[in-house]
Amino acid sequence: MAVSGEAFCRTQLPRVSRTFALNIPLLPEPLDLAVTVAYLLCRIADTLEDEAPGALQQGLLDELAVLVELGPDWEARARAFARGAELALREEAPVAEAELLAGTPTVLETLASLPSWVHPHVARCVRTMTGGMKYIQRRYGGGGRVEGLPDLQATFMYCYYVAGVVGEMLTGLFIASSPRVAARQDALAPRALAFGRALQLTNILKDVREDLDRGSCWLPRDRMAAHGLEPGTLALPGHRARAVALMGELVRVARGELEVALEYALALPAGEPGLRLFCLYPLFFAVETLNTLEGNPAVFDPEPVKMGRESVLRVMLLTQERVASDEALRALYAQCSRMSSPEPVEVMT
Incomplete structure (x- = not known):
């Protein structure tokens, strides 16, 4: 058939x-x-x-x-x-x-x-x-391979082409499908790029070793150079402390983008919970991922660093419970962002 x-x-x-x-x-x-x-x-x-x-x-x-x-x-x-x-x-x-x-x-x-x-x-x-x-x-x-981009602006440009433009597309589809979302266009449009960019930058940081093994690197060369690194030396065990410091700097950049992405999600009407959760799931997954990456030398090891199944399910439950409340979601975001590693968050009853 x-x-x-x-x-x-x-x-x-x-x-x-x-x-x-x-x-x-x-x-x-x-x-x-x-x-x-x-x-x-x-x-x-x-x-x-x-x-x-x-x-x-x-x-x-x-x-x-x-x-x-x-x-x-x-x-x-x-x-x-x-x-x-x-x-x-x-x-x-x-x-x-x-x-x-x-x-x-x-x-x-x-x-x-x-x-x-x-x-x-x-x-x-x-x-x-x-x-x-x-x-x-x-x-x-x-x-056919990119071995580092010159600066953070170029990395952001790449993030736009492969993800920021997706944020623009999603916004257009959301507006076209719902009059309630269309009424929020002025709040959504300026934040659409950051939503896609934040998720892509998080993926770049998470997948840095995998990309290096394939001969590519999307990190800014000027920031690598400031830490005495280049793509060819980034994963060397002897340079691990420098690489972790570089990762911490870029994690802070990604967190700044995620803060804008949160406001994008909250600009969607509370009466459209499916649209909100569509954005909140990957946003909070990214927060958890950055928590795992920051200060963690294992991100440069061959074995990929991933969220565990329990963390995924916990994020889904917590965001579902708070989806209609901007205040509760902001509080959850602030609490999760302060964690240096995934920890239990109180589940509402």
């Missing part, structure tokens, strides 16, 4: 993202499917950047930007794109990512089935993301 496009997208989501598999189902219909499809298309671009070294040279990012416009002959072009992407993938690429690339025509088919108000926001996001990836690679890359 053939699998529908919607079924494929909903099944594929948890295979390529643990976090978004938790919060996207909280969104009302059809917004949940729209954001699922948008996330998968962004993940396809991300996979091309990470797992297909020849994607830039072969024009695959350009083609993806064209495909999301759903122009003439997009079905045939999507099939050709999937074949080309398969050939460009590294052999060690994760199976789920390879399956998602192969399913690009199905993801686009699902996008085409969604209401017309979805399309321009998703298309603009993917166009900006793929164009930004190309720009970063051409300006700062070598051999």
